[in-house]
Amino acid sequence: MFIVNYIKEVFGALKSLAVGLRRTMFYFTHHKEIITEQYPDNRATLKMSDRFKGEVVMPHDEKNEHRCTGCTACEVACPNGTIKIITKFEVNAEGKKKKAIDKFVYHLELCTMCNLCITACPSDAIKMAQTFEHSVFDRSHLTKVLNKPDSKIMEGVE
Amino acid sequence: MVEEIGTTADGDLIINVGPQHPATHGVLHLVITLNGETIKKVEPHLGYIHRSIEKMCESLSYRQFIYVTSRMDYLSSHINNHGCALLVEKAMQIEVPARAQAIRVLLDELTRIASHELWWGAMAMDLGAFTPFFHAFREREMINEIMEDTCGARLTMNYILPGGVLEDIHPDFVKKTKEFIALFKRKVDEYFELLTGNIIFQNRMKGVGILSAEDAISFGCSGPTLRGSGISCDVRKHYPYEIYSQLQFEEVLETGCDSLARYLVRLREMKQSIHIIEQLIDNIPEGDFQAKTKAVLKLPKGEFYQRVETARGEFGIYVVSEGGTTPYRIKFRSPGFSNLSALDHMARGSKIGDLVAMMGTLDLVIPDIDR
């Protein structure tokens, strides 16, 4: 009796291995079922989803104008001090002094892509870009000024 | 504290597993006392990835503290976020629109499947089977893509705000999720075929890491670890939150009390998650995805507790509020911490080769244990 059970056990064990191996052989012969992204060879065609949170950017139009008023709502909303707004006073056409941004400093190395700044901004001045290759040789390259040099605030944005 | 190297007075060997060991999946440090090959004691040493998240939260507003919880149990980050948002909503009595609730639950269940899949692959790899890892990651990639479309991130979603969700679901969401379900139903059976019946796997799991129901309760285990010992503890059933009380699903229980039972609970749970998604995917209510909330959230004075069922067990958030804009004190109850505490009891008397299997079935995520 013992020997029968023993043989049964051995064959049962072999069968269990064969069941698993059958799966493996299936994929061995069905290449279409395998998906591997050939990164970085596919960089030209690789497109991230349009909501992907890659980094905070400030869109400028063709006249080099942005929509940021310097209200610092985003700076307050940010949980980890990623954004620093440096403001200055500008004299406008009517001779009135007006607050405007001098520099919108953004520390990419601190950003956690939580989207709170974008939700907080009352004038839609910033948005998320879909970039993802952020590695640089020196950490200082990650500190960015988002408003372009000599850019101005758009007409009519308060 | 034990001596971390050498031998004890009675000639037992002390060895260290981790903090950098491929089988601990993170910076877990175990000091093991061995008598020959038999384990006499396992002592986890924590602190390698402590970020003092609880203290940090005391200076963050009720919108900001949610994002930190994504960094605890990063595999159920969406469910952690969900718990925090629920707490704020409960305390401030914010009514969440039905659409937002359905979206949240859908993504919760997708997160649970993704987390269990990663666990399945990683655990098989710990035991020396490499193929399952690729199978699991192939399907998980589909979920990640759904997440990326809708939430904008693959791991740390930050998609939930108090009062609703950040944006409406992506136009492709329903289609892609349906595709995923149709495919995944076949794949779960494939998982069983590939690994569960395998004789080597069975021998390494059956009767290994016995955790009786009484012990599991006394160690404060929760989630699949406790359900593997036959105790019903699903927060979704016992303290239903969101729309779980209206959904049909079974709580998966196994009575084996061993590693195999915990393994089966998780595999079968994936099927239940699919069942939940199927009920919801065609019935997402129309309407707003976010309730109107005040610009500054202030919790009333008092103490609040909210629990949710993550992929690992019960995640609890306890907030003491002084009525201000930031919490006075915050405490997270993470499932991994309690589950880890049972490891010593499970491992005593078994062979060192089985330790990895036991650790695998506890599904430990170290940043969750050590926050």
Ligand code: SF4
């Ligand atoms: S995404 Fe979050 S962390 Fe990054 S700048 Fe905005 S608020 Fe700060």
Ligand code: SF4
């Ligand atoms: S980006 Fe928006 S929130 Fe931030 S300072 Fe400019 S206008 Fe204000």
